[in-house]
Amino acid sequence: MDFTAAGPAAGPAPDRTRPVPFFGQAASFEDAWPDIRARVTEVIDDGKYSHGQQVGRWEAALAEWTGARHCVAVNSGTDALVLLLRACGLAPGDEVVVPAFSFIATASSVVLAGGRPVFADIDPVTYTLDPNSAADAVTGRTTMLMPVHLFCQLADMDALTGVAERHGLTLVEDSAEAIGMRWNGVHAGLLGAGGVLSFFPTKTLGALGDAGAILTDDARIAEAASALRHHGRTGRTLAHFPGISRATELNGVNSKMDDLQAAVLLGKLPRLAAAVRRRAELAAAYTERLRDVPGLLRLPTVAAREADTNPVFYVYLVEAERRDALAAYLADHGVGTETYYPVPLHLQPCFAALGYKQGQFPHAEAACARTLALPFHPDLTTADIDTVCALVRHFFTGRAA
Structure with a gap:
């Protein structure tokens, strides 16, 4: 499947009042x-x-x-x-x-x-x-x-x-x-x-x-x-x-x-516990706004474990069709993103001598082709998340809401 060929859906992009950087910590x-x-x-x-x-x-x-x-x-x-x-x-x-x-x-x-x-x-x-x-x-x-x-x-x-x-x-x-x-x-x-x-x-x-x-x-x-x-x-x-x-x-x-x-x-x-709680709130806000967007293949999923575990959101990662086109569209509208990771380790040129081939690790290769990290840090506001999610929805549907 080609994830980069098509462009965003037609229709005016949602209004935005300020850029949303991928990371910032001025306020905190x-x-x-x-x-x-x-x-x-x-x-x-x-x-x-x-x-x-x-x-x-x-x-x-x-x-x-x-x-x-x-x-x-x-x-x-x-x-x-x-x-x-x-x-x-x-x-x-x-x-x-x-x-x-x-x-x-x-x-x-x-x-x-x-x-x-x-x-x-x-x-x-x-x-x-x-x-x-x-x-x-x-x-x-x-x-x-x-x-x-x-x-x-x-x-x-x-x-x-x-x-x-x-x-x-x-x-x-x-x-x-x-x-x-x-x-x-x-x-x-x-x-x-x-x-x-x-x-x-x-x-x-x-x-x-x-x-x-x-x-x-x-x-x-x-x-x-x-x-x-x-x-x-x-x-x-x-x-x-x-x-x-x-x-x-x-x-x-x-x-x-x-x-x-x-x-x-x-x-x-001393502020770490509060930062972890804030990250959980931001992740929940993203998930609520993005859960039904067509074109998003997957939102973050916390695995069910028999062990007692606790998620701590460092990155909010989605899987998307046309991932690179979506990233470019968001960048054009002042929203920063990161690609984790564009090339799997076994296909990195520096490890070519180890002899690995494309197709050996399909889940890793699929993740490299589809995953995109959205802005995520404690300084984000609800308005910032609204802006990012409206732009993602507009990219795939032509509608901001």
């Missing part, structure tokens, strides 16, 4: 600014701008909020993945099963850690790693399984834990988007050996630049990751961890978190 940041300013001032007065007191306080606060025994703050979600894989013992040439539908860092982190990504298909409802496809991807060289929690919900962690246990694999989580999500009360990232969080500005809890963290309940993994982020140091000496893993005996890197980012995150953390 202004609310948090007094707390952030006080912490930033403390950083300046202290004169320690990296790996200092604010970072230590942030690690303690995040550990308490998530329930993690250990939190290791680093300079990005991508580095968090790389260092977690290394701290968990990934050795050169080891295979890690990952979904074919995810951000590039899911697979590139495996390569950067010295391993080889092995792709599997996704569940078409949750967009997360399909347990049966993951099991089929395991070979004698596979040592790890890394599901990704995407958009608003966790992967099927009961089934994936079963896959890992049957094949003797270490389970690590790309939980970069999943702050606040829990499985039977356990926070994302703590359902296996460890997981990560990203604090990229657009995330549910965002800094003012790149920042990330590793979560784990394993003291040895935390110790290794903590040293690896700081050139392999423990204190002022270079570290060696015999018996922990082969990977931790390699050189460390410079991946310390800046104290200014920690100060921002500490100032915003």
Whole structure:
């Protein structure tokens, strides 16, 4: 099916009073600014701008909020993945099963850690790693399984834990988007050996630049990751961890978190629960207005689980006919969107040498062709959502209501 050939339906477009950007945080940041300013001032007065007191306080606060025994703050979600894989013992040439539908860092982190990504298909409802496809991807060289929690919900962690246990694999989580999500009360990232969080500005809890963290309940993994982020140091000496893993005996890197980012995150953390509630309200408003629009193939669906889980909407993702034409139409009318993700990982040119072909993972490929993220952040107003939904309806029907 060609999703880009036809144009929008005839008829005048709905009136709009202002653009609706894909992301904005001016209002919510202004609310948090007094707390952030006080912490930033403390950083300046202290004169320690990296790996200092604010970072230590942030690690303690995040550990308490998530329930993690250990939190290791680093300079990005991508580095968090790389260092977690290394701290968990990934050795050169080891295979890690990952979904074919995810951000590039899911697979590139495996390569950067010295391993080889092995792709599997996704569940078409949750967009997360399909347990049966993951099991089929395991070979004698596979040592790890890394599901990704995407958009608003966790992967099927009961089934994936079963896959890992049957094949003797270490389970690590790309939980970069999943702050606040829990499985039977356990926070994302703590359902296996460890997981990560990203604090990229657009995330549910965002800094003012790149920042990330590793979560784990394993003291040895935390110790290794903590040293690896700081050139392999423990204190002022270079570290060696015999018996922990082969990977931790390699050189460390410079991946310390800046104290200014920690100060921002500490100032915003008390408002996180309210931001999560606001995102739920926005998602419900979108769904109410879009549920009967012809041309929208699917709205976000939270999977029914036997486990006690809670959705946390990071992105509001729809599947649409003529997805690219819809995105262009919205852009022409001042509405920002994002495509998650235009090319599946197994078909990215950088992974061509792995030998994957089009058609191998049909659910991932279909998602790449049809999904579109609409504007979604706590600063959105009801009027903004009305504008976006009226334009989407007009694109498909020629009518704004």
